[in-house]
Amino acid sequence: MKGSLSTLCLAVLLSSSVYASDEVKLSPKINYAESLLINSKVAKRMEGMESEEVQQALEEARGLLDQAKVAYLGGDKAEANTLSSSALKKFTEAAKLLPKSESAQKVLRSRYADLTVEISSYLEWYDTATYVSGDEQEAIDRVKVGMSEAKELFDNNRYEKANKILTGILDEVVDISNRSMTSSEIVNSLDFETPEEEQKYELARNNEYKRLIPIAEDQQAPKGGKLMLFKRFVKKAEGIRGQADVEIENNEIENSIKTLQASTDQYLKALRMIGIR
Amino acid sequence: MYKLSTLVLIASISWVFSFGAYAAGESSNTFNRMMKPKAPANLPPAEDGIHDPESPGTHQLQPPKEAFDGLVKAKFGNHVDWIKSINAKKITPRHNSADASAKPIIMNLNIVRQVKGSMPDVVFPHDRHTLLLACSNCHTGIFIPQKGANQMSMAAIMLGESCGKCHGSVAFPVATSTCKLCHSKPKAKNAELKRSTAGK
Amino acid sequence: MVIKQKLLGLGLVLMSVFTMLIPVKANAEYGDIVLNNFADASEMRPVVFPHWFHRIRFNCSVCHADLGFQFGAGKNEITMAKIIEGEFCGACHNGEIAWSIENCDVCHSGVPGTPTQVKGSPLRASNIATPKN
Numbered sequence: 118m119k120g121s122l123s124t125l126c127l128a129v130l131l132s133s134s135v136y137a138s139d140e141v142k143l144s145p146k147i148n149y150a151e152s153l154l155i156n157s158k159v160a161k162r163m164e165g166m167e168s169e170e171v172q173q174a175l176e177e178a179r180g181l182l183d184q185a186k187v188a189y190l191g192g193d194k195a196e197a198n199t200l201s202s203s204a205l206k207k208f209t210e211a212a213k214l215l216p217k218s219e220s221a222q223k224v225l226r227s228r229y230a231d232l233t234v235e236i237s238s239y240l241e242w243y244d245t246a247t248y249v250s251g252d253e254q255e256a257i258d259r260v261k262v263g264m265s266e267a268k269e270l271f272d273n274n275r276y277e278k279a280n281k282i283l284t285g286i287l288d289e290v291v292d293i294s295n296r297s298m299t300s301s302e303i304v305n306s307l308d309f310e311t312p313e314e315e316q317k318y319e320l321a322r323n324n325e326y327k328r329l330i331p332i333a334e335d336q337q338a339p340k341g342g343k344l345m346l347f348k349r350f351v352k353k354a355e356g357i358r359g360q361a362d363v364e365i366e367n368n369e370i371e372n373s374i375k376t377l378q379a380s381t382d383q384y385l386k387a388l389r390m391i392g393i394r
Numbered sequence: 395m396y397k398l399s400t401l402v403l404i405a406s407i408s409w410v411f412s413f414g415a416y417a418a419g420e421s422s423n424t425f426n427r428m429m430k431p432k433a434p435a436n437l438p439p440a441e442d443g444i445h446d447p448e449s450p451g452t453h454q455l456q457p458p459k460e461a462f463d464g465l466v467k468a469k470f471g472n473h474v475d476w477i478k479s480i481n482a483k484k485i486t487p488r489h490n491s492a493d494a495s496a497k498p499i500i501m502n503l504n505i506v507r508q509v510k511g512s513m514p515d516v517v518f519p520h521d522r523h524t525l526l527l528a529c530s531n532c533h534t535g536i537f538i539p540q541k542g543a544n545q546m547s548m549a550a551i552m553l554g555e556s557c558g559k560c561h562g563s564v565a566f567p568v569a570t571s572t573c574k575l576c577h578s579k580p581k582a583k584n585a586e587l588k589r590s591t592a593g594k
Numbered sequence: 595m596v597i598k599q600k601l602l603g604l605g606l607v608l609m610s611v612f613t614m615l616i617p618v619k620a621n622a623e624y625g626d627i628v629l630n631n632f633a634d635a636s637e638m639r640p641v642v643f644p645h646w647f648h649r650i651r652f653n654c655s656v657c658h659a660d661l662g663f664q665f666g667a668g669k670n671e672i673t674m675a676k677i678i679e680g681e682f683c684g685a686c687h688n689g690e691i692a693w694s695i696e697n698c699d700v701c702h703s704g705v706p707g708t709p710t711q712v713k714g715s716p717l718r719a720s721n722i723a724t725p726k727n
Contacts, residue, residue: 145637146698149674159675205696209678209688218679224662231530231659242539284660291499291529298503305541307508318545325549332553336716384549393552394570403601433621439642444622444704444713446639451699458623458646471624472646485650491660491686498653528659559665564625564645567715 143189150182150201154208162215174211178204225276229267232283236264239290243297253293260286260293312370319377320365323358326384337391347390354383435473436462471566477522487526500524506579515579622713625649627667630710633702640704661685668710 143151154160154175163175185200217225243257263286270279309315330351339347361376388394438457439445445452458472465485466478479485490496505518523532533539536559544556551558552568557576566572625645633640648657657663661682664670670682677684677695686692693700 149698153674153678157675159678202696206689206694209694209696212678213680213688215679218676218681220676221679221681224681228660228662235530235533238534238539287529288499291501291524295499295501301502302504302506303541304506305508307510321545322547322549325547325553329549329553394573397598399598403598435621436623437621439703442622442626444626444628444642444708446703446705449639449699449703451697451701451703454697454700455644455703456647458644461647461650474646476649487649487651487653488656489653491652491656491691498655526654528655531655531658531665563712563714567624569715 143186144194144197144201147182147185147189147197147201150185150204150208154179154182154204159212159215162218163211166215168214171211171214174207174214178207178211181207222276225280226271228280229271229276229283232280232287233264233267236260236283236287236290239287239294243294253297256289256293260290312374316365316370316374316377319374319381323361323377323381323384326354326381326388327358330384330387333388333391333393337393339391343390347387350383350387350390354380354387357383468566470569470571477525480525498525509577512581514574514577515581516576517579518576624714626713628704628708628711628713629668629672630704630708631668631671632673633704634707638698639702639706640708640710641701642704643701667712 160175163171166172181200181204185197185204188194188200189197240257240260243253263282267279267282267286270276270282309318334347357376357380361373361380364373364376436458437443438459439452439455440447445455462472462474466475466482467473468475476485480487486494488494488496489498501520501524503520505520507516507518509515536556537544546556548568550556552562554562558568562568566575622642623644623646627643627645628640629643630640658665662670663682672682674695676682677687680688683701684695688694
């Protein structure tokens with residue numbers, strides 16, 4: 118009854134305001150609420166759902182929206198704002214009752230995939246790493262059982278439950294690794310096995326600094342003397358790099374390493390000039 | 395003949411010269427007279443340059459200073475030391491959005507990366523990171539968990555790769571005050587720096 | 595007399611110039627993210643997401659692992675439709691864990707026209723995704 122009354126009021130006001138001006142102007146919030154509650158995909162899904170609760174909530178929300186429009190056209194903007202907020206709130210409550218949308222399901226599926234990959238790689242690592250004690254077989258077996266349980270749930274499209282089990286398993290796997298690691302520090306020394314490896318490292322390093330230079334110049338925007346010196350260092354670095362490229366082509370590995378280092382040093386000087394250490 | 399205009403002139407010129415001192419908040423002989431004052435940190439939303447002061451929502455937002463009141467301070471980033479604040483229980487961020495009592499599992503593993511030159515070696519502490527992050531956040535998309543598999547340099551970090559994915563955008567930035575937070579393991583004195591197979 | 599007046603004028607001009615030099619460039623809170631994939635086209639202010647406020651209450655993994663937020667400003671295609679259905683921000687901003695979506699202006703409070711960016715340290719290069727279309 119209330120719904121039809123407000124619709125009637127709305128019709129009267131709309132027609133009178135149309136008579137008065139060229140177009141009916143409502144607040145952006147009301148316009149947005151209208152597009153959401155009436156025209157959106159979510160609304161369509163709600164209309165198609167066979168649930169009394171959802172249909173009732175949707176109707177209530179639309180009723181509140183109509184009342185908001187009436188209030189706004191009648192001049193009471195504050196009331197219109199409150200009513201449109203209530204309409205949106207009611208609509209959100211109804212949306213919670215909907216089954217998960219396709220994009221939400223996709224997120225859950227990819228989370229499952231991520232978790233499975235993580236846990237499997239931990240298990241692999243446990244088998245091959247040299248710094249684990251190897252006493253945790255029982256726990257590992259439990260983990261494997263849990264994983265197959267989760268897989269069954271996933272196959273039956275019960276993604277949330279599957280992910281919950283896997284998250285618990287992941288915690289346990291991290292715990293196992295903590296307990297079984299015999300060392301708490303791994304040192305990645307900078308000893309290169311072969312000169313080729315070192316050349317590769319130095320080349321990559323030089324390339325990274327080269328990429329950084331234009332971005333740094335753009336961000337720091339040096340002027341005058343600083344800019345001049347910056348450009349000078351960059352030019353020098355590029356010159357030395359050219360020499361290094363020749364050496365790399367001629368397979369003079371040891372020389373190229375030194376030359377690349379020299380080029381990177383010039384880049385570093387250029388960066389220091391514009392305030393980046 | 396000292397007319398009013400002369401007096402005003404003298405007053406204004408001396409005001410100009412003392413103004414720099416006023417801006418610095420001290421007397422006329424400030425140490426860095428021509429240095430621009432540093433940008434203020436932790437500004438409230440209406441003044442911080444990205445929030446629109448004309449939006450009604452801006453004034454409902456909590457000013458950061460208010461929230462940071464009891465936390466452990468730092469000199470960079472948000473000017474809050476987040477890890478110390480968590481360890482001192484000043485804040486208790488949830489590990490699970492719905493369950494306030496769920497605790498993260500912490501991994502105690504340090505990875506030491508030796509660096510060229512005289513800078514101290516880098517120590518990457520898993521414990522602080524696993525307190526906040528999940529394994530999949532970094533492995534294997536950003537870091538391959540294998541020795542020698544991750545090429546990085548300071549330039550790459552500043553470009554937003556590897557550590558720079560977070561450190562520089564949301565975690566503490568790369569700045570002169572933060573070098574030692576990562577470069578924390580000094581090399582042993584007279585250590586044979588086997589950096590280069592060249593020139594041996 | 596004339597010279598004095600000119601000097602007086604100069605003094606006043608200098609005063610006003612120095613006054614204009616006071617304001618220093620304002621800095622947003624470190625870690626704030628401006629999201630403007632779709633806002634300008636919809637004539638809404640862009641969204642400003644404050645990391646600090648959420649970091650006080652949640653771990654990084656809650657959003658970046660459990661809820662599927664990728665690292666990268668603008669990399670997640672967040673739309674109001676997805677939020678209402680409980681994805682991304684809507685997982686908490688649904689009236690249960692945090693306030694609900696009818697408070698448009700609290701999120702959409704950015705200066706109009708600000709491009710998608712991270713307000714991190716000045717040298718941020720590759721942390722900004724180019725939004726599609």
